Amino acid sequence: MIFSSDRCAALRQLDDFLPAVKRYGWDRNAVKLDHSAVSRLSPAIRHRLLSEDEVATIVLESTPFRQAEKFIQEIYWRRYWKSWLSLRPEVWTDYQKSLAKLDDDHGRLILSNAAEGRLGNAVMDYFGKELVDTGYLHNHARMWFAGWWIHQARLPWERGAAFFYRHLLDSDPASNTLSWRWVAGLQTAGKTYLTRRSNLEKYLAPTLLKSLADGLSEFENPQPCLPTKFDRAPIRQPLIESMTWDSQLPTGLWIHEEDLSVEHTPLGKAEFKTILVTGQLASWQQMEYPAMKQEWLTAALKDAATRAGQHWKTPALLGIEYDLSAQLTSWAQEHGLTQIVTLRPDVGPLADALGTLQESLAAVGVQLRLVARAEDLELRPFAQGGFFQFWEKLSTRFA
Secondary structure: OOOOOOHHHHHHHHHHHHHHHHHHHHHOOOEOOOOOOOOOOHHHHHOOOOOHHHHHHHHHOOOOHHHHHHHHHHHHHHHHHHHHHHHOOHHHHHHHHHHHHOOOHHHHHHHHHHHOOOOOOHHHHHHHHHHHHHOOOOHHHHHHHHHHHHHHOOOOHHHHHHHHHHHOOOOOHHHHHHHHHHHHOOOOOOOOOOOOHHHHHHHEOHHHHHHOHHHHHHHOOOOOOOOOOOOOOOOOOOOOOOOOOOOOOOEEEEEEOOOOOHHHOHHHHOOOOEEEEEEEHHHHHHOOOOHHHHHHHHHHHHHHHHHHHHHHOOOEEEEEEOOHHHHHHHHHHHOOOOEEEEEOOOOOHHHHOHHHHHHHHHOOOOEEEEEOOHHHHHHHHHHHOOHHHHHHHHHHHHO
């Protein structure tokens, strides 16, 4: 399977998939060996080598909206989850706290068994190894795995979410955390997801179904493991700021792994004294990203640096260092900067680090200016309720 780590390759991959968009609504749930029914662009979109709006625009140039709607919906699910979580950031904080309490020898053994295909069910062991070997799982397989993990194996959903987050090339704090919460019955009151044999037999590739037959009996009559309580997460952060900056001051552009096509935003028209592209190595190591995932991210960052250098006609520096605060501070001082401009990261490890970064930079007289994409600010209020309320408001763009 190909998961493009550079923008040009991702655009070619999207172009190759366009003929399949019309069939996507019928084919997308089929878990095939080669996953040819889906675009496999999720890592590129997650790190915004391509933006959601850009993908939708390209698709609609060749396919009528009615025929493309299901594919475009799926593209915007990630943006919905990000918007929903940005309104309720304590859900991410609470997940991190719960996960920290589970970081013990037993928890690490469970994750090791999952990675090595030793969970005890043939179907789930297959998917666990596929995830580790490829950095990918079909969305339907993710739901099956999470449903089994929570409701049949009766394992903490936080550990399963951490397993996915560690290995998926497209792992996203919002979509990963909230999808696992949904399967567990924590995201939507009264709703859980159960993995059923009939669903596996309907959508799993026949060759896989035959080889994994020994594991199917466990899914005959699944029973939910209901949460002890349901707390509807209130909106805690209704507003976020898109900062301005003084273009007359010495200003550097910081490009990070959360948004790798900065030249295709309004920042592309601004001028910068210097450009730095970084990965958050401390987070990679803390989350124990495997080598394959770190290599994909490094390749994507290199592509972003190359494109930035070409666009702004100045070499873009690439640095993947453990201490991001020290890295940004040293870069700013070396180039005499008084401002650093960057696209605001969504809720997640990098956003968690912003306070420390701002303090370190302020100590040497440098302001960190966080600029939000206009489309993100526009869509964010639409995520106060469920996805289809979000989609109803968003889809007026395409009418």
